[in-house]
Amino acid sequence: MKENFIWITNSFFICATALTPLFGQLCDIFGRRWVFLSIVALFTLGSGICGGATSVSMLIAGRAIQGAGSGGIVLTVNIIVSDLCPLRKRGQYMAIILAIFGIGVALGPFIRGVIADSTTWRWVFWINLPIGGVSFVIMFFLLRLSYKDDRSLMEKIKRIDVVGNAILMAGTVAILYSLTYAGSIYSWSSWHTLVPLILGFLGFALFAIFETSGFAPEPVMPIRLLKHRTSIIVLINTFLNSMVYLWYLYYLPVYFQAVALYSSSRAGYSLIPQALAGLPGAIIAAISLSRWGKFKSIHFVGFAFTTLGMGLFSMVGLHTSVADWAVFQIITALGIGIVIDTLLPAFQAPASEQDQAMATSTWGFFRAFGSIWGVSIPAAIFNNRIEEKLDTISDARARELLGGGGAYQQASAAFVTQFSPEVQLEVRELYASALDRSFWVGAIFAGLACAMVLLEREVPLRKELDTEYGLEKPNDNTHTDSEKAFNTEN
Structure with a gap:
């Protein structure tokens, strides 16, 4: 059963990662609009399968489909934004999207906690059905993007790598x-x-x-995307930033529930400081990138804040105050927010406009691949530390449940408080020690990314846009006045 539990999470990540380059290539071959709509439908379908799952295997399959849709949505949104505005301005529009994403991040843990405390877990997935349905309808009528390719379906299929x-x-x-x-x-x-x-x-x-x-016939990751030194450095740092971000998001709730003994709902809204801090960081970075067109200093400052924040989190323990962990969250989230939307424009800068979809999907693959390691590496460090100090737990049943990689799964106030006060203290100290080690190593990875920034070279960010994609042209007779204004502006 423990193995099945692991795959409920990892089936999501594997599909979100493995299919990213394919989705990018499909956007070039079949156009952005229908690929995006298909991916939204895929995510909604996966959510419905998860919510109605009657077995663990069905739940895992649903999570796999949901992961493919989730990764595809993030990728295609970035590709569409890249089609609509020049490189110099992309950070601004991505920051707007991140603002919506930030609202979801802020509300998500709280809603999830309320659902976990008050009703069936199935609503964690069912809640996506009306959201996905409405999104599909809106995008079907309003998302009007240029795409002209007179080749037959078979000719298009042959282009797929x-x-x-x-x-x-x-x-x-x-x-x-x-x-x-x-x-x-x-x-x-x-x-x-x-x-x-x-x-x-x-x-x-x-x-x-x-x-x-x-x-x-058409490489899904053409080698020309990696000919510039900055491109390679940015991909490495994209991997590291994604890894540290997931590291932080996955193990901070462990502190709240297994050390601070918060309920699921309280642990959810205790993450609000990081959601609120990340957004201003992203906005400031986007405005700075648009105004000065320099990304190296932005990346350095962002990774420096992330390193500091992860280092501070290595000090959290049983007696850490609310003010302390809130400040630590703000520092870490500010650093991640500064970097999160400025890495992609830096990678796109050396690539031609014709390669933007492939560049975006390559970058997206490294970001998703970093997420996999952002769960696995801290898990190894966390579990290893648990095993090292497992003999400090006097209760045999508690040792059995916490050993063998079970500590993360058991991380909840309900689990800890079922034992006597003496054993509760031992378990909380064990979790705090494992988190201390995990966050400290996370700070080292963030520091490595900060050092890697010094190897970047500034690449001019284009102010003009030259693409065959973008919004429908005026002679398509389907555009609106607002679309004309948007095209004129960009």
Whole structure:
């Protein structure tokens, strides 16, 4: 059952990651509009399957479909924004989108906590059905994007890099399979962990060879995207930023519930400071990027704040005050917010306008791939620390439940308070020690990203837009006055 629990989460991440490059290529081949609408429908379908699941296998399948839709939505939104406005201005529009995202991040944990405390878990998924349905209808009527390709359906299908996508997906699946069980079910030195991990990275190497071989009709990740030093550095830091962000989001609630003993709903709204702080950081960074066109200093400041915040979180414990953890959240979220919407324009800058969709999907893959490691690496550190200090727990049943990778799953006030006061204190101190180690290592990764920024070179951000995509042209007779104004402005 513990293995099934893991895959309920990881099936989401694997599909959100593995399908990202394919979605980017489909946007070029079939146009942005129908790919986006199909992805919204996919996410809604996955949510419905999860909500109506009658078995763990059905829930895992629903999460996989939901993950594909979720990753695709984020990707296609970034691609569409890139089609609509020049590179210099993209940060501003992405910040607007992030503002909506920030509202969701702020309300999501609270709503989830209320649902967990008052009704069935199925509503965590069912709540997406009306939202997805309304979104689909609105986008169907209002999302009018240019796309002209007279080639037949078969000719378009032949453009898909089927082999490249298959190799990349297989490598991603193998690595995630390894990370799923590493440190919990199997040790990191076990062949169960090493074999799929090695095969996964060999798959990535094979993918790189195939993409540069000339056999792919249209490579899903053309090597020309990586010819600039800044492009490589930005991809590495995108990976690290995504990893640290998930690290922070996944393990902060563990502190609230297993150390501070907050209820699910209180733990949810205790995350509000990070949601509120991340948005101003993103807005300030976007305005700065648009005004001065320089991203290197923005990246350095953002990663410096993230490093400081993660380091401060390594000090949280049983007696940490509300003011302290709120300030720590604000510092960390401010750093992540500053960076989150300025990495993509930096990666897109060396790429041509014709390569923007592929550049965006490549960047999106590294961001999603970082999310996988952002769950797995801290889990390994967290579980290892739990195992190291498990003998400090005097209750045999508590030791059994916390060992073998079960500590994260058991992290709740209800679990801790079922034991005697003495054992409760031992369990809370054990969780605090594991979180201390985890956040400290997270600060090291954030510091590495901060150092990597020094290797970036500024690339001019284009002020003009030259693309065959974008809003429908006036002679399409389907545009509105507001669309004309938007085109004129950009």
